[in-house]
Every structure is written in structure tokens, then in C-alpha cells.
Amino acid sequence: MKGLSEQSGQAIVKARHCQSFTGIDDLHNRVPELRKDELRKLAAVGALNFIQTLAPTSKPERRPRKDHRSSTNRRDALWQVERVARDGGELYEHLFENDGGSPLIPMTLPERMDADFRGTGLTIGKHPVAYHRSELNKLGAMRAIDIGKLRNGTAVRVGGWVIVRQRPGTAKGFVFLTLEDETGVSNIIITPQLFDKNRLVLVDHPFLLIDGMLQNQDNVVSVKARRVQPLSFKVAAAPSHDFH
16 A cells, blocks of 8 residues: 555554454554554555444443444544544543544545545546446447457547556657556557647546547557547546656
8 A cells, every 4th residue: 555664564464463453543552653644544545444343432322323334434534543643641541432423424436536546546446437337328438348349440439547648759759548447448549640739638637538440450459549538527536657
């Protein structure tokens, strides 16, 4: 995970091997190597969700606890991290409180995906494009897995997330994109003229809609773009590998 030191990671594994964590208090006390910023990052990516409902308490509960699900309680974990990371002094050193029950609203889907990408570079949920397949279908965009079945020279439209942008010095100004959706990748060829015309869109937008001509020769499938449009998906994307 990004931002988690090897020392802290190994300390977590060692402590968990001895005994499962019963709460964020327990994690904080048994793994002193963990810095506050590392605890925050673990909470943000959902790594602390599984221990949210297990913490012991020194007080009887006055109201039923909420049913925390792994997809909705990251802010509860962040709230608890802020609590346990404060120095309570000798009087409260051994006092445990219930995890969960924060006043913060659960993360939305875009916020969870943004946290996943920022913290780990990937998401264990659906692919970002999968959430917008119905929109892409309405736009007439094919899935990456399907364009390889078409004949050479077929006009196609594809949409997806740009994961790679390349502009090799030996390619005479041609730009090559790798466009990913929930089924695979499409290789896109951008001519120098089209790139100059759509430079800002091609460089700045993470999601694109491409119209072009299918090139399917010798089992190499690509789309030679004729038109480029940005897609305004409200899902955060990790930075692509730009122009190597």
C-alpha cells in the first residue's frame, strides 16, 4: 500500500499472527510502529473495516450499534483513528471505547474509489467503467472484448479509461493510447493532426470516447481514431502513464 512502511506492515502481520485485532484501539496499542498518517491511510482504503464492530467497551451501550458494512464505514474508521491517535494520558491509557458510531456520513462510491486509487493504485470493487456501461451503451460504444471479433476496416466506437499515453520519439508524432474498460483494453492510434486538434482533451481527460476505424491484422487489433470526445464520468481515476 502506498504510504505504509515495510516496518509497519511487517509489525501488523506479526501482531495479527499472534492474535486477531479486536478493535482499532487494540491495533494502535499492539503495533506502536504505526504512525498516525499510516493509520489514516489504512482507514481510508477500508483496511480497518473488518475490526470495526469487535472492539471491547468499558461502558454499557445506550443505543443499538449500527450495522456497519465494509463498503460504507471507512469514515467511522477515520473517526476512530483520530480518537486513538490522541494521547489520553495515564488516566485513560487503558480505557477502551466502542469503535464506529461516528457522526460522519458514509463515503460515496466515487469517494471510496478515489481513496482506493490514491492509497493502493487499484480498487477491489467494480472497474470504474463498469458503473457507466449503460451510458456507454446508449452512446453506441462497444466493449473492448467485442471489437476484436469485427472485420478489419469496420467503423467502431469505444469508450473507457486512459491508462497509458505514449508518444515515442520514433513514431513521427503519432500518439498511442491504451483505453481500458471492464472487459479489457483497446489500443488507440492518434495521428499527429488529430492530436494537435484535441491536445487538451487527449492529455487532460481520464475517460475518452473514440470513434475510428478498426485495424485487425495478424491478430493485432487497434483503432485508428478519427474523432475524440471527453467523457464526464464522476469517478476519480488514478494518473495514467503519460507519454513514455
